[in-house]
Each structure stands twice: as structure tokens, then as C-alpha cells.
Amino acid sequence: MIQVENLVKRYGGHTAVDKLTFTVEQGKIYGFLGPNGAGKTTTMNVMTGYIAADGGTVVIDGHDILKEPLKAKACMGYLPEVPPLYPDMTVREFLLFATELKKVPKAERNEQVNGLMEKLGLTEIKNRLIKHLSKGYKQRVGLAQALVGNPKVLILDEPMVGLDPKQIVMMRDLIKGLAGEHTVILSSHILSEISAVCDHILIISKGKLAASGSPDELQKKMQGGAELMVTVIGEREQLRSILEGMKDVLDFSFEDGKEEGSVLVRIAVEGDADIRKKLSLALSGAGMAVLSMNRSEKSLEDIFMELTESEDEEETEAEDEEETDAEGEEETDESDL
Numbered sequence: 001m002i003q004v005e006n007l008v009k010r011y012g013g014h015t016a017v018d019k020l021t022f023t024v025e026q027g028k029i030y031g032f033l034g035p036n037g038a039g040k041t042t043t044m045n046v047m048t049g050y051i052a053a054d055g056g057t058v059v060i061d062g063h064d065i066l067k068e069p070l071k072a073k074a075c076m077g078y079l080p081e082v083p084p085l086y087p088d089m090t091v092r093e094f095l096l097f098a099t100e101l102k103k104v105p106k107a108e109r110n111e112q113v114n115g116l117m118e119k120l121g122l123t124e125i126k127n128r129l130i131k132h133l134s135k136g137y138k139q140r141v142g143l144a145q146a147l148v149g150n151p152k153v154l155i156l157d158e159p160m161v162g163l164d165p166k167q168i169v170m171m172r173d174l175i176k177g178l179a180g181e182h183t184v185i186l187s188s189h190i191l192s193e194i195s196a197v198c199d200h201i202l203i204i205s206k207g208k209l210a211a212s213g214s215p216d217e218l219q220k221k222m223q224g225g226a227e228l229m230v231t232v233i234g235e236r237e238q239l240r241s242i243l244e245g246m247k248d249v250l251d252f253s254f255e256d257g258k259e260e261g262s263v264l265v266r267i268a269v270e271g272d273a274d275i276r277k278k279l280s281l282a283l284s285g286a287g288m289a290v291l292s293m294n295r296s297e298k299s300l301e302d303i304f305m306e307l308t309e310s311e312d313e314e315e316t317e318a319e320d321e322e323e324t325d326a327e328g329e330e331e332t333d334e335s336d337l
Contacts, residue, residue, distance in 0.1 A: 001026040001061055001183045002047070002153065008055035009042050009207075016042040018207035019056070026152075027180045031198035032187035035308050039207035040187040041081065044157050047185075048078045061152055077151035077182075081158040083142025087131030091122055091141055094130060095148065102149040116144045120174060136167035143174065147182075154178060156186040160193050172197050191304055205308045227296050228267040228275065231257045234288035239265060242282050248273035262291060 002024035009017040017039045024030050032040040045051045047058050049065050049072065058065040063072035086094055095116060099109040117123045120140045125133065130141060139159060146154055159175065160168045175197050178184055188194050194201055195215050203211040203218075211218055232239060236254050243252050243265070250268040257264045269275055276293055283290055 002185075003059040004043075004047065004056070006056040007043065007046060007053055007058065009039075009046055009051070010054050016207055017046070017053075020204075020207065020209055021056075022202055022209055022212060024153075024183060024185060025200075026183050028199040029175065029179050029184040029186070029197055031194035031201045032185065032204055033189070033191060033194045033201055033304065034187075034204035034210075035189055038189075038204045038308070040189075040204055041157055042207075043204070044078075044155050044185070044187060048076060048155055049073055050078075074149070075151055076153045076155060077146035077148065079139075079142045079146040079154070079156045079159055081161060083138055084145070085130050085138060085141060088129060090127050090129055091117070091133075092126040094141065095144055098145040098148040104149055112148065112150075116147055119147075120144050121170075134167075135162050136164070136170070139163065139167070139171060140174070143171075147178075152183060154182050154184045156184065158188055159186055160188065160190075168193070203304065203308070210308070228269055228279075229264065229292075229294045229296065230267065230279070230283075231259070231262050231264045231291040231293075232283055232288045233259070233262050233291065234283075234286070236263055238286060238288065239263060239283075242279075242286060243267065246275060246278065246282075248275050257291070259291060 004023075005021050007017050007020040008015070020039070020043060032043065034040050042051070046053045047060070047065065049069050052066070058072075060072040061075045063075065065072045086097070089097065092113060095113045096109060099112060104112055114123075117126055120143060122137070122140055122144060125137060130138065133141065143156070143159065146156070156175070160171050163171060172193070175184060175186065179199070186194075186197065198215075200214055201212070201218060202209060239254075240252075243249050248270050250270050252265055252267045255264040255266070256262075267275075267279075274295070276295065280290060280293070
């Protein structure tokens with residue numbers, strides 16, 4: 001449905017999108033996940049034809065956004081972070097206006113607007129001015145205008161920003177209900193929003209694709225190894241001997257346990273291996289009492305932080321360099337005086 005290849009967008013000396021490549025399948029919900037400034041909104045703006053790329057291609061349902069912009073845009077509905085609403089219009093007036101802009105046949109306009117208002121729960125407020133609506137209702141009106149013309153692709157930029165918890169749940173349900181009938185791409189820097197709604201996640205970092213897959217696939221891909229934390233009563237050397245004889249143990253380290261005479265050992269385990277039963281039997285056979293045994297795995301939050309950590313470090317380093325340069329300039333100015 002959508003093919004993005006080697007997409008590049010620069011602002012002066014800053015590269016916002018750096019040779020980004022991905023494919024979007026029909027009927028699924030895709031999530032752009034990344035920290036602020038990662039290039040999510042820029043990518044969406046290029047995909048919708050709002051701004052031009054400096055390199056690469058975007059093909060929507062077989063239409064290149066640069067070579068066939070009208071045909072490509074006819075396949076899309078777009079909800080930017082700030083919905084493009086006319087506050088002095090009523091909800092119904094605005095949606096009818098949107099049908100005119102998108103060249104919906106006259107005979108179908110009223111029926112389409114009524115259907116969208118019913119679908120998104122806007123019928124009761126159809127005659128209210130948009131400027132008097134709550135943030136949640138404004139987001140729904142924005143989503144309704146994106147759905148005008150029944151586009152194959154919906155692109156939603158931070159659709160839940162500024163909503164309260166109840167409104168977020170309602171917006172999630174609305175978006176999930178669009179799957180199958182529409183292909184949906186939405187961006188966010190909040191993992192819970194993405195993982196609750198999306199079939200597939202694209203993690204963007206520094207304008208590049210850092211990871212791609214379903215929530216489960218990303219966890220398996222990034223897992224590397226689970227960690228087992230075990231507290232036992234016994235001697236460290238005896239425990240070391242047992243662990244060194246187990247093939248699935250990658251590494252381990254010791255700490256003093258909270259109970260007197262206890263040892264806390266952190267064990268890195270290879271892949272999905274579960275050594276708890278085997279380890280329990282070995283410890284029991286050696287006369288070592290097990291006080292606790294807990295297995296921990298990386299969450300999606302851990303994966304996100306790991307993939308975007310270098311971006312935060314580079315930003316901090318850049319800020320430090322700017323501060324150093326500024327201090328140097330101040331010293332130069334003082335010496336000139």
C-alpha cells in the first residue's frame with residue numbers, strides 16, 4: 001500500500017530524515033514511535049505532500065507523491081497534530097465544507113457527513129460551533145475530516161495529544177475500529193498509545209529506522225537474554241561451581257542478600273532458556289535453600305529506551321558543546337575589552 005525508500009529531508013545543516021525506508025501493508029495499523037525530534041512529523045509531512053523531500057521516493061497505492069500528487073493525495077486522509085478546523089463553523093458545516101474540498105459528488109455529501117458524525121459520535125453536537133467544543137471533540141471532528149472521501153490511507157500525527165485518560169481510550173477504540181477498512185499510520189512518542197493500538201511498530205531514531213515489527217516481534221528481537229535473580233542461603237564458591245556447570249548461563253554476579261547468610265545472584269540467561277527448574281534442583285541437591293527466584297525480561301519501554309538512548313546522549317553532548325562555545329565567546333569578548 002505504501003512504499004518509502006531512502007527518504008531524506010534536511011533543514012539547513014540538520015538532517016531530520018536520513019535515508020528512511022519502510023513498507024506499509026494494506027489494512028493494518030502502523031505506529032511511528034520515537035522521541036521528540038526523531039523525524040516522525042517530518043516523514044508524515046513528506047508522505048502527505050505537505051513538504052518536498054530532498055531525496056528518496058514515497059509511493060501511495062501505486063502513485064508517486066511527486067509525480068502524481070493529486071492521485072496520491074486522493075488516497076489519503078490526514079490529521080495533523082493541530083487539527084485544521086474552522087472554529088466559527090458548526091461541526092456539520094465544516095464537514096460539508098470538507099466534502100466540497102475533497103470533491104465528493106454532491107448527491108453523496110449529506111449521506112457521507114451523516115455517516116461520519118454517527119460513526120464518531122458527533123451527531124448530538126452537529127450544530128455547535130467548533131470553537132465551543134472540548135479538546136476531545138475537536139480531535140474527533142479532525143478525524144472525521146480525515147475520513148471524508150473514504151480514503152484508503154489515514155495518516156494521524158499525535159492524535160491523542162492533550163486528551164484526558166477517558167478521551168484517550170475513546171480515541172484508541174475509534175482508531176482500532178478503522179483497521180481493515182483503512183490502512184492507518186499514526187505517530188506518537190508515548191509507547192502505551194502505540195502498543196495499545198498498532199499491529200506494527202516502526203521505531204524512529206535520529207531520522208533513521210531503528211527497529212520494525214509487531215510488539216511481540218520487537219520483544220523477541222531485542223531480548224538477547226533474560227535475567228534471573230536468585231537469593232539463596234549458602235557460600236558463593238559453591239554457588240559459582242553450580243552456575244559454571246550450566247550451559248545456558250551466559251554470566252552471573254553476586255551481591256550480599258538482605259537476610260543474614262544469604263547471597264543474591266544475578267544470572268544472564270541465553271535467549272528464551274528457562275533454567276529455573278534445573279537450577280532449583282541443583283541448589284536443593286547441594287543443600288542450598290532458595291529464598292526467592294525471579295525472572296525478568298525487557299519490556300517495550302526498555303527496548304525503546306535502548307534504541308533511542310544514543311540520541312539523547314548526542315543531544316546532551318551537542319548542548320554541552322554549544323555551552324562551551326558560548327563560554328569561549330564570552331571570554332574572548334572580555335579579553336577584547
